[in-house]
Amino acid sequence: MTDTTDLPPPSAPRFDPHALPPLREVIARFGLDAKKSLGQNFLLDLNLTGRIARSAGPMASVTAIEVGPGPGGLTRALLATDATRVIAIERDRRFIEALQDVVDAAQGRLSIVEADALTVDPETLAPAPRAIVANLPYNVATPLLLGWLARIEAYVSLTLMFQKEVADRLVAQPGSKAYGRLSVITQWRADARVLFNLPPRAFTPPPKVDSTIVHLTARAAPEAAEWRVMERVTAAAFGQRRKMLRQSLKSLGNAEALLEEVGIAPTARAEEVDVAGFAALARAVQAREDAAPAQTHQAP
Template identity: 45%
Template sequence: MSEFDDNKSPQKLDLSSLPKLSQILHKHNLSPKKSLGQHFLLNKSICSRIAESSGDLSETTVIEVGPGPGGLTRALLEMGAKQVIAIEKDKRCIAALNELALISNGRLIVKEGNALDFNFVQNIPYPKHIISNLPYNISTQLLVKWLDQSNEFSQMVLMFQKEVALRIVAKPNTSAYGRLSIYAQWLCKCEIVFDLKPNAFSPPPKVNSTIIRLTPYTEPLFKAPKEVLLRIIAAGFGQRRKKLRSSLKNAINDPEIILKNTGISSDRRAETLTLEEWCSLARECADTNLKIKRQ
């Protein structure tokens, strides 16, 4: 049997008798580390709102990255998550999380380690959500990793710096629109859930934060070869102020041919193309066997 047992009771836990999170911080001498990008979310109502934004969790395994002292973890258990797998790098937080695990009826599994190295697929039953207040310093890296495996997840509810969140949901002809926008929206329905002010955290970050819900599509929104798509959007947005006939030369030998065949003007710039147009370019590159340059 996998350690991630999928036969746990989905009943909600009553954690009202637990010490307040502020007491947990004092007991375990927990102070947020800047080096780990830590900003603890201690507000119970906000944690509950994040957990509730993912809907019914009674049949779902939830993966939480960077739980810290366990504020969101508590909310997920109270919401009736079938199982929560909490991945924490900070050794200081492990003891506090293990105390929560002891009263969770086996529904909380605490894993110590770096989320960038964690296997989010193996032996974790579907449906599985990722619901996390992400460490800001690795949030984009983690998202790209999960997008690479998006078909393995039923949903992702994630907190980012607002600037990053706006990039994820950005539309063409905006300054925020770019590689991350295209890749995320190609694979997932991307929605902003709500924003958070800095004073919601301890310590307050210097920026606002945003909760985003990403629901993976069964298939990418438009047909396109992934490697080619990623390569051409990297080239296009790598020199976003240049016209496509120039910027795409970093990816393909003769972009004029591809652009002409897809009916896209070579005078346009990367930020003006829709997701569908980028996918059309990627398909045309593959269909014409035009050589794709390697980075």
């Protein structure tokens, strides 16, 4: 027998995000001023939050996980989709009470988790299929993304808002100024697609930069490489991106031999190497490290 404890009754009406009090009224009622220290900028236009929710794709049978719901604009939009459940992670306690009206209206489909998203593994919150849809606080967007990319196959998709400069880096190609470590790691693990931009005036208070919605799905056949080694190689390479790789990769040991082994010119710079090249470097570094203990115990 199917357990329907967490599902709304069959006769429940479709969730209407406009049936609740306006978001500006909620903010005024609970005194929810945006905290700069938490990277808070509220998106109050339900047409825009609806567009973001729809851009995540089909949500039937999927649990939508949101980070930083704030007053609940995107939360309402996600509940208006066919998502089985919505789980919102919020560290600012002020919003827990403010979201109670949405919890009640959702009839069992919305759960609020009071926690810092940097310390929460979304996989523990809901069984697959699950998707993350979030207007990320800018000050933690990159570390959150990197954490999810390491296990992106666990998600149907990630539909995330970044400041435009970060979004440009996610999809940048070799040879461009925006191409860097984040570009390599993202494109190694995921297919990333820029969907649309949002101007500062769409938010309260307006940020100083444009924002961009990006849709990411797990790459079907990523280049073979270990996560920790790929992180080390890209950190070394882009940590001194103006230098030739034979210099910037010295910390990995005998950089010239390493580069020659994988067919990359020692005089190349990090921004000239594609994802496949970095994965080859990571495999070579890993092979060298795996062989090191055996060499240590060889008789002289």
